[in-house]
Amino acid sequence: MKKRLYIELENCIGCRSCLAACTQCGGHEERNRNYVYDVNPHVNRQTMPLMCLHCENPACARSCPAQAIQIHETGAVLSALVEKCIGCQNCTIACPYGIPKFDEEQNLMYKCDLCIDRTKDGIPPMCASVCPSNTLQWLTEEEIEQKQRRHDLDNDKWVTSMPYLEGATNVKVNLPGILQGTEKLF
Amino acid sequence: MQRDKFFKEIENVEHPNEKLIKTHCSYCGMQCGMNLRVNTATNKIIGVEPRYDWPVTVGKMCPKGVTAYQQTNHKDRILRPLIRDDASLKGTKEGFREASWEEAYDLIAEKFGELQQNYGKDSLSVFSGVSMTNEKCYLTGKFARVALGTRYIDYNGRFCMSSAAGGFLRSFGVDRGSTLPWTDIHETDCLFIAGSNTAECHPTSMFRIWNVQERGGYIIVVDPRETPIARRADLHLDLKPGTDLALANGIVHLLVEKGYADEEFVNQHTNGFEETKELVKQFTPEYTSHLTGVAPEKIERAAEIYGKAPNAVVMFARGIEQQHKGVDNVSGYTNMALVTGKIGRPKSGVATFTGQGNGQGGREHGQKSDLLPGYRKITNPQHVQEVCNVWGITPEEMPKAGVSAYEMFELMDQKQIRGLYLLCSNPAVSAPNLNFVRNAMKNLDFMVCADFYLSESAEFADVILPSVTWSEDEGTVTNIEGRIIKINKAQEPLGESKPDWQMQVELAERLGKGENFAHLKTAKDVAEEFRLASKGGSADYYGATWDKIEKQDGVFWPCKDEGDEGTPHMFLDKKFYHPDGKAQICALPYRPPAEEPCEEYPLRLTTGRVVYHYLSGNQTRRIQFLKDMCPEPYVEVHPETAGKYNMEHDERIRLYTRRGEAIYKVKVTEAIRKDTVFVPYHFGHEESINLLTIPALDPKSRMPEFKACAAQMEKLEPKKVL
Numbered sequence: 001m002k003k004r005l006y007i008e009l010e011n012c013i014g015c016r017s018c019l020a021a022c023t024q025c026g027g028h029e030e031r032n033r034n035y036v037y038d039v040n041p042h043v044n045r046q047t048m049p050l051m052c053l054h055c056e057n058p059a060c061a062r063s064c065p066a067q068a069i070q071i072h073e074t075g076a077v078l079s080a081l082v083e084k085c086i087g088c089q090n091c092t093i094a095c096p097y098g099i100p101k102f103d104e105e106q107n108l109m110y111k112c113d114l115c116i117d118r119t120k121d122g123i124p125p126m127c128a129s130v131c132p133s134n135t136l137q138w139l140t141e142e143e144i145e146q147k148q149r150r151h152d153l154d155n156d157k158w159v160t161s162m163p164y165l166e167g168a169t170n171v172k173v174n175l176p177g178i179l180q181g182t183e184k185l186f
Numbered sequence: 187m188q189r190d191k192f193f194k195e196i197e198n199v200e201h202p203n204e205k206l207i208k209t210h211c212s213y214c215g216m217q218c219g220m221n222l223r224v225n226t227a228t229n230k231i232i233g234v235e236p237r238y239d240w241p242v243t244v245g246k247m248c249p250k251g252v253t254a255y256q257q258t259n260h261k262d263r264i265l266r267p268l269i270r271d272d273a274s275l276k277g278t279k280e281g282f283r284e285a286s287w288e289e290a291y292d293l294i295a296e297k298f299g300e301l302q303q304n305y306g307k308d309s310l311s312v313f314s315g316v317s318m319t320n321e322k323c324y325l326t327g328k329f330a331r332v333a334l335g336t337r338y339i340d341y342n343g344r345f346c347m348s349s350a351a352g353g354f355l356r357s358f359g360v361d362r363g364s365t366l367p368w369t370d371i372h373e374t375d376c377l378f379i380a381g382s383n384t385a386e387c388h389p390t391s392m393f394r395i396w397n398v399q400e401r402g403g404y405i406i407v408v409d410p411r412e413t414p415i416a417r418r419a420d421l422h423l424d425l426k427p428g429t430d431l432a433l434a435n436g437i438v439h440l441l442v443e444k445g446y447a448d449e450e451f452v453n454q455h456t457n458g459f460e461e462t463k464e465l466v467k468q469f470t471p472e473y474t475s476h477l478t479g480v481a482p483e484k485i486e487r488a489a490e491i492y493g494k495a496p497n498a499v500v501m502f503a504r505g506i507e508q509q510h511k512g513v514d515n516v517s518g519y520t521n522m523a524l525v526t527g528k529i530g531r532p533k534s535g536v537a538t539f540t541g542q543g544n545g546q547g548g549r550e551h552g553q554k555s556d557l558l559p560g561y562r563k564i565t566n567p568q569h570v571q572e573v574c575n576v577w578g579i580t581p582e583e584m585p586k587a588g589v590s591a592y593e594m595f596e597l598m599d600q601k602q603i604r605g606l607y608l609l610c611s612n613p614a615v616s617a618p619n620l621n622f623v624r625n626a627m628k629n630l631d632f633m634v635c636a637d638f639y640l641s642e643s644a645e646f647a648d649v650i651l652p653s654v655t656w657s658e659d660e661g662t663v664t665n666i667e668g669r670i671i672k673i674n675k676a677q678e679p680l681g682e683s684k685p686d687w688q689m690q691v692e693l694a695e696r697l698g699k700g701e702n703f704a705h706l707k708t709a710k711d712v713a714e715e716f717r718l719a720s721k722g723g724s725a726d727y728y729g730a731t732w733d734k735i736e737k738q739d740g741v742f743w744p745c746k747d748e749g750d751e752g753t754p755h756m757f758l759d760k761k762f763y764h765p766d767g768k769a770q771i772c773a774l775p776y777r778p779p780a781e782e783p784c785e786e787y788p789l790r791l792t793t794g795r796v797v798y799h800y801l802s803g804n805q806t807r808r809i810q811f812l813k814d815m816c817p818e819p820y821v822e823v824h825p826e827t828a829g830k831y832n833m834e835h836d837e838r839i840r841l842y843t844r845r846g847e848a849i850y851k852v853k854v855t856e857a858i859r860k861d862t863v864f865v866p867y868h869f870g871h872e873e874s875i876n877l878l879t880i881p882a883l884d885p886k887s888r889m890p891e892f893k894a895c896a897a898q899m900e901k902l903e904p905k906k907v908l
């Protein structure tokens with residue numbers, strides 16, 4: 001059963017466990033590949049993760065002059081192949097979210113590969129495994145559809161693809177507004 | 187086995203040349219399940235893998251948990267006993283030399299012997315902690331009373347859970363931190379959460395808590411700060427620090443007045459309703475608002491939501507407990523559940539967020555100055571006899587009750603206590619009024635500290651004994667729910683380090699008490715004796731064998747015998763633990779904080795935690811990721827207040843109280859009351875906010891008022907330009 005990373009932005013508590021956990025994935029050389037931002041730090045404690053969305057037609061891969069960025073059969077947009085990457089950083093500039101990171105010493109780009117050695121077998125990526133707030137979840141298509149039906153109020157609050165993001169993405173995102181449309185129990 | 191909708195069958199990833207050891211986090215009371223990755227060639231811990239099959243946390247961990255494994259083989263580990271011959275270097279890291287265990291034990295036996303010879307048995311003290319297994323906590327109590335023969339033993343739970351304990355004992359007659367399992371939490375209809383920065387301090391509760399709202403339920407948060415959980419709460423009651431009891435009384439008043447009281451429940455199962463009803467009458471929304479600073483409409487709305495909710499859970503933490511009326515605050519908020527009968531059934535109840543990993547178990551089995559294993563009282567001759575039977579001593583040999591943690595430092599200052607055996611705690615950071623406490627430690631005649639890192643407190647020791655991290659030993663811990671769980675050993679002790687129980691057994695032998703300890707050769711041996719010692723007490727662990735814990739995914743106490751599966755839900759039979767089987771609704775007159783703001787000190791200082799650090803930070807400040815995320819303390823100030831003081835974000839300023847001062851960076855944020863400033867407490871030396879906090883103690887729990895005192899701040903003199 002195909003599963004996807006799903007992001008429920010309004011759940012984020014800013015603990016950055018996803019960053020710590022990212023380093024624990026076998027292929028990640030103990031470097032994290034995602035981001036968590038304080039949205040408006042002088043005003044409130046709102047935070048949000050910024051993860052690779054694994055675009056279906058990824059700008060990073062398109063911009064790579066060396067074809068160093070491969071797309072896995074699961075749809076995961078992989079980290080640069082060490083032997084091909086020329087360290088030009090086109091990908092970081094091309095990515096609408098600036099996801100790919102750069103290792104100056106190795107002259108090498110590295111990015112989220114959706115913990116491919118886990119997700120290829122249907123095991124959730126490290127970030128979604130540990131996320132204490134269920135901001136990052138690993139869900140079946142069906143579960144995601146259920147969420148979409150529930151939250152899609154035709155008010156721009158449900159955002160998964162065009163025209164809001166750069167293109168269709170493998171990762172699905174629900175912008176702040178999870179509680180919109182929730183009926184109170186009493 | 188409680189498996190709920192969050193539980194998913196997921197396989198773990200096992201890398202070649204690695205094995206996974208199932209265990210739990212070393213840090214907070216959540217005790218998240220985790221697998222430690224162990225390299226099978228080196229037999230060393232090298233990483234972590236989620237434990238998806240742990241029913242409470244289903245693989246989730248906060249950043250402390252994810253990086254916890256880095257403690258074990260950390261470069262700062264103390265690998266051999268250390269002795270410092272030059273006492274003038276106390277209070278620094280300097281002057282320690284490596285020694286053999288033999289030499290260290292000999293020196294301790296000699297010095298402790300001398301002190302007791304010259305100044306009596308009670309010239310020695312033991313200061314302990316609850317971030318360790320039940321077996322260790324149990325044995326530490328026995329070590330103090332039998333091996334050292336001193337009355338002075340107490341522990342860091344006095345700075346953590348003692349008010350919750352005191353409040354629950356008074357309200358229910360028993361102190362189990364949660365009356366229901368955590369797997370109930372997302373199914374309730376209203377969470378009333380007071381004084382808990384849950385998203386930072388117990389992060390892995392959050393997926394259940396948010397789910398209450400997703401189901402259409404309500405979250406009400408009481409906090410002077412707009413913490414991450416308060417930000418999304420349905421209602422945020424932004425009270426002044428130290429005014430909880432007024433708010434609790436105000437809400438109880440409204441619950442009664444608006445007809446939400448469950449008269450049948452109140453009549454049959456409680457005492458004290460009428461007096462309480464009378465007392466809370468004066469706490470009208472307006473008067474309560476006047477005392478707490480919370481808008482009257484919000485108080486009314488909170489009472490309405492809680493009152494109407496079919497099921498509700500009242501939860502609280504250190505915010506309400508670390509006050510000089512912490513016990514009253516606990517009973518005050520607990521009154522809400524008792525008056526409305528929202529207790530003693532699934533999905534409803536009362537819970538405190540246990541701070542330390544074994545904050546629950548560690549306070550039940552005899553580390554507290556007046557308690558013996560199984561929550562027995564040292565002042566009760568019957569209880570003493572029962573424990574003496576297990577320990578092989580006579581009741582005459584059992585020392586009397588001692589004094590609380592902070593009061594031990596007062597006795598050190600007065601030279602009544604001259605020697606200290608410190609373990610599993612770092613009071614040189616975590617105690618209040620640190621100028622006084624550090625001085626008291628410095629002036630001790632002889633101090634031993636068992637730790638795996640050289641903590642700020644170890645800097646005052648004459649001898650440091652290298653203990654092990656949690657993953658180099660095994661034993662049980664009682665988590666936030668009251669569920670007894672098993673910590674497993676993943677690696678052999680690094681260097682010459684030893685588990686605390688082993689040191690105590692070996693030291694007891696040196697002190698001539700071998701016959702009471704020598705049979706304890708493994709952690710399992712201690713566990714067997716401990717179960718027996720708890721048997722028949724109100725915290726009865728006798729039936730909680732390691733096998734049963736493994737089979738059932740933990741065992742909730744009380745668990746009296748082999749056939750007993752334990753007690754996930756308390757009071758289902760509506761029987762409370764007072765002699766008449768009834769719970770106590772408490773009439774509690776309001777008292778303001780011990781130190782109210784004044785002209786000279788116009789601000790309210792409150793202290794707390796950040797998600798990246800645990801307790802005094804002795805462990806987490808050494809973990810690179812956590813250190814990078816929060817390298818230093820800061821003072822949170824509202825922009826309007828910062829403006830008044832002409833202070834800017836990131837500016838270094840001087841914060842001071844009647845007891846001490848420190849320099850902090852200003853963090854300007856609207857997420858705090860204008861009359862309040864906040865500093866996290868995890869930092870040492872001159873960065874410790876506890877240099878400023880007040881040692882006003884709760885009369886029952888002896889908990890210091892970390893959460894409220896009067897403070898002032900000022901700009902630093904601009905550096906003279908030459």
Ligand code: SF4
Pocket residue numbers: 211212213214215216217218246247248249250251252387388389390
């Ligand atoms: S510190 Fe607490 S919440 Fe964080 S992983 Fe450890 S037990 Fe879980």
